[in-house]
Amino acid sequence: MSSFSGIINSYYSIDDIPDNDRIIIINNKQKRNLFKRIILILAISVLCIFMLMIITTTVTITFKKKSINFNYQNSSLTENKIILNISKPLEQNNIASNKTKTILETSTPSKHNNSLNRQLSTNPHYNQNGNIVAGVFSTPNDELNKLQSPASVYLDRERNIYVADTANHRIRKYFPGKSAEGLTLIDKTWNINSPRCLYIDQESNHLFFLDRDNQENYRVQLLKLNSNKLKLTILIIGKQTRSYGMTLDQNLNIYISEFNYHRIVKWLSPNYDRYVIIGENNKKTLSFPRSIYIDEVTNNLYIADRNRIQRWSTNSNESEIVMQGGSLCPNGIEYDSHGNLYISQDKTIKLINNTTDLEGIDIIGIQDYPNMDANFETTANLYTPEGIYLDKTNGDFYVADSDFNRIIKFTIID
Ligand SMILES: *[C@@H]1O[C@H](CO)[C@@H](O)[C@H](O)[C@H]1NC(C)=O
Ligand SMILES: *[C@@H]1O[C@H](CO)[C@@H](O)[C@H](O)[C@H]1NC(C)=O
Ligand SMILES: *[C@@H]1O[C@H](CO)[C@@H](O)[C@H](O)[C@H]1NC(C)=O
Ligand SMILES: *[C@@H]1O[C@H](CO)[C@@H](O)[C@H](O)[C@H]1NC(C)=O
Ligand SMILES: *[C@@H]1O[C@H](CO)[C@@H](O)[C@H](O)[C@H]1NC(C)=O
Ligand SMILES: *[C@@H]1O[C@H](CO)[C@@H](O)[C@H](O)[C@H]1NC(C)=O
Ligand SMILES: *[C@@H]1O[C@H](CO)[C@@H](O)[C@H](O)[C@H]1NC(C)=O
Numbered sequence: 001m002s003s004f005s006g007i008i009n010s011y012y013s014i015d016d017i018p019d020n021d022r023i024i025i026i027n028n029k030q031k032r033n034l035f036k037r038i039i040l041i042l043a044i045s046v047l048c049i050f051m052l053m054i055i056t057t058t059v060t061i062t063f064k065k066k067s068i069n070f071n072y073q074n075s076s077l078t079e080n081k082i083i084l085n086i087s088k089p090l091e092q093n094n095i096a097s098n099k100t101k102t103i104l105e106t107s108t109p110s111k112h113n114n115s116l117n118r119q120l121s122t123n124p125h126y127n128q129n130g131n132i133v134a135g136v137f138s139t140p141n142d143e144l145n146k147l148q149s150p151a152s153v154y155l156d157r158e159r160n161i162y163v164a165d166t167a168n169h170r171i172r173k174y175f176p177g178k179s180a181e182g183l184t185l186i187d188k189t190w191n192i193n194s195p196r197c198l199y200i201d202q203e204s205n206h207l208f209f210l211d212r213d214n215q216e217n218y219r220v221q222l223l224k225l226n227s228n229k230l231k232l233t234i235l236i237i238g239k240q241t242r243s244y245g246m247t248l249d250q251n252l253n254i255y256i257s258e259f260n261y262h263r264i265v266k267w268l269s270p271n272y273d274r275y276v277i278i279g280e281n282n283k284k285t286l287s288f289p290r291s292i293y294i295d296e297v298t299n300n301l302y303i304a305d306r307n308r309i310q311r312w313s314t315n316s317n318e319s320e321i322v323m324q325g326g327s328l329c330p331n332g333i334e335y336d337s338h339g340n341l342y343i344s345q346d347k348t349i350k351l352i353n354n355t356t357d358l359e360g361i362d363i364i365g366i367q368d369y370p371n372m373d374a375n376f377e378t379t380a381n382l383y384t385p386e387g388i389y390l391d392k393t394n395g396d397f398y399v400a401d402s403d404f405n406r407i408i409k410f411t412i413i414d
Contacts, residue, residue, distance in 0.1 A: 120395050122338045124351070126364050126410045130379045133398070134163050134174045134182060135406030137377060142168045145180060150400045151196040152209075152387035153407050156225070159391070161398065162207060163407055164195045171195055171209065171223070174407075186223060190231060197246035198387070200225070208234075208254070210246040218243040220254055220267075235272050237265075245292040249299060257289040257303065264292060264303060264312075278312060279303070285319065286310070293333035302341070304330040308358075309343060323352045325359030332388030332400070344385035344399065364397065364410050377404050 135147035142148065148167035155161055161174040162185075170187035185207075186192055197210040207223040218237040224230035237243055237256060245257035245264075252269040255278070263286055264278040278301065279286040289305040301312040302322070309323035309330055322341060323330065332344035341352040343360070347368065352360035365382035377383070383403035390397055395412035 120336055120338065120392065121412065121414055122340075123353075124340070124363070124395060125413045126397060127413055128364070128366065128380050128410075130364075130399070130408035130410040132379060133161055133407050133409045134172065137406075140167070140405035144182070144184070147172075147405045147407070149402050149405065150386070150407060151402060152198045153389050153398045153400045154198040154200050154207075154387075155389055155391060155398065156200050156205075157202055161407065162198050162200065163400070164198050164209060164387070166194050166196055166402075169193055169195065171198070171207070185225075186231065192221070196244070196387070199246070199248050201248070201252060208246070208248060210243060210256070212239075215239065218256075220246060220256070220272075235267055244290045245304070247292050247294050249294045250296050255292055255294065255301065257292050259288050259290060262286045262288065262305075264289060264301065279319075288329075290329050291331055291333055293335065295335040297337060302333045302335065304333060304343070309333065309341065309352075321358065323350075323358055323360060331384070331386040331402075334388050334390040336390060336392065342388060342390060342397075344382075344388050346384070347382050349382070349385065349388065349397070349399065364399070379408060382408070 134153075135150065136145055140146055140148040146168075147163065147165045150163050151166040152164035153161060159176040161176070163172045163174065163182075165172050168187075169192055171185045171192070172182045173185050174182040191214070193212045193214075195209045195211040197208075199208040200206070201208070205225045207225055209221055209223070211219060211221060213219055213233075213236065216239045218239065218241055219233055220235040220237070222232040222234050224232075235254065235256075237258075240260055241256070242259040243256050244259060245255075247255050249255070254267040254269070254272060256265050256267070257263075258265060262279065262283050266276045266278055268274045268276070279289070286303065287305045289303050291304040293302040294300070295302065303310045303312060303319075307324065307326050307329060308321050310319045311322045312319045323343060326345050328346050330343040330345045332342075334342040336342075339354060341360070342363075343350050343352070347365050348362040349364035350360035351363045352358065365380070365385065367376070367381055369376040369381060371383075381404075382399060382401050384401075385399045386402040387400040388398065397410040397412070399408050399410065401408050
């Protein structure tokens with residue numbers, strides 16, 4: 001209030017008034033002052049109420065946007081907290097309890113092992129015939145040995161293979177060397193719908209994935225792998241976004257592409273209650289973005305939109321086109337420590353490095369053939385490959401061969 005009374009005084013300086021009139025005028029002035037003060041107080045009150053309304057609305061909107069839902073299926077809230085505490089970001093925010101710190105310090109290193117990465121070839125060549133590691137030849141259906149339009153594949157440290165069996169609305173796990181024997185981790189009875197974009201945090205042993213709820217809202221869910229009985233919805237994004245891409249960085253921030261809004265939204269761990277928008281919200285810089293990928297060494301974000309890949313620095317809004325070509329949007333994206341970019345698009349896996357042109361060269365699935373022709377369903381051909389996974393410990397390449405309904409592994413020759 002002191003600044004306001006200061007203002008009042010400056011409006012009504014007694015020195016401005018001739019001496020003779022001073023007494024009477026002071027009385028009038030006092031009345032006027034009183035009146036002005038009442039008006040002022042009223043004005044301030046109205047202003048305050050107005051501001052309060054704005055704040056309330058903002059908070060409500062923000063809250064609606066975030067829609068965090070900590071409902072665990074078949075578990076208690078206590079377990080929910082444990083899950084969030086074992087993620088790394090708590091340490092980053094300096095709010096880690098000693099218990100959390102202990103878990104962090106004793107946990108095995110993250111999946112990223114630079115020393116092994118260096119053993120990868122700078123110029124890799126792959127066996128053109130792959131091995132089917134999940135799914136089988138023949139018509140897709142929901143039998144246990146089959147897959148339908150798998151969109152994503154991911155490995156854990158033991159090389160168990162996790163598959164988003166997207167059109168069957170389930171996530172399956174396959175054991176190394178035993179392609180036929182998989183098990184269903186989670187399926188329709190858990191209310192999941194078109195899962196895709198698998199990501200495993202190896203340290204906490206959680207699987208993140210993108211799917212949709214009953215109202216067709218896109219959402220991110222978390223599955224505790226060592227129990228497979230704990231599932232947590234950590235983000236509900238809404239149905240308008242049409243989100244096809246989700247990935248995480250090493251601090252477990254979640255990135256989601258919003259196809260309809262031409263942007264990527266980064267949700268900040270550990271609570272995912274704040275977000276940052278990456279890319280401008282217009283079609284100039286990002287145009288219907290789909291798949292996204294984080295290179296964990298540099299923390300660069302790779303974004304597939306239209307028929308190209310852009311590299312975005314997550315610390316600035318600077319972007320660069322690193323791949324451009326073909327008539328379709330790239331699907332899967334991978335990146336190795338030598339700066340080789342791998343993408344799946346149409347019927348091949350392409351490699352782009354600093355000596356190839358922006359279109360890259362086909363390194364897997366090199367034969368072109370007519371669409372929808374099952375005669376070409378060999379282990380050397382791909383049909384709409386989507387998610388890809390490069391095993392950075394040995395160079396093996398896994399492809400979710402979506403329209404041939406299988407996962408194929410290609411081994412490196414040199
Ligand atoms: C989870 O709980 C529901 C209802 O409480 C039950 O029907 C379902 O079988 C449980 N699922 C698992 C995997 O335990
Ligand atoms: C998890 O972290 C929160 C915030 O630091 C803390 O209040 C809570 O006690 C922790 N829970 C467990 C089980 O460690
Ligand atoms: C956490 O660890 C620090 C340093 O080891 C110690 O000083 C502090 O008392 C511990 N806090 C709790 C709550 O145990
Ligand atoms: C990376 O892998 C190599 C070879 O297996 C191993 O010696 C090294 O300890 C690993 N480094 C980390 C940080 O795990
Ligand atoms: C880039 O890839 C092409 C095709 O595989 C290869 O011939 C070339 O040597 C690579 N360049 C580098 C620097 O690895
Ligand atoms: C990037 O762009 C977004 C949207 O235009 C803006 O909100 C954000 O502050 C920018 N970030 C940086 C680091 O410039
Ligand atoms: C391309 O990458 C290779 C391997 O990282 C590097 O040795 C070479 O200098 C690069 N060439 C150019 C033109 O950047």
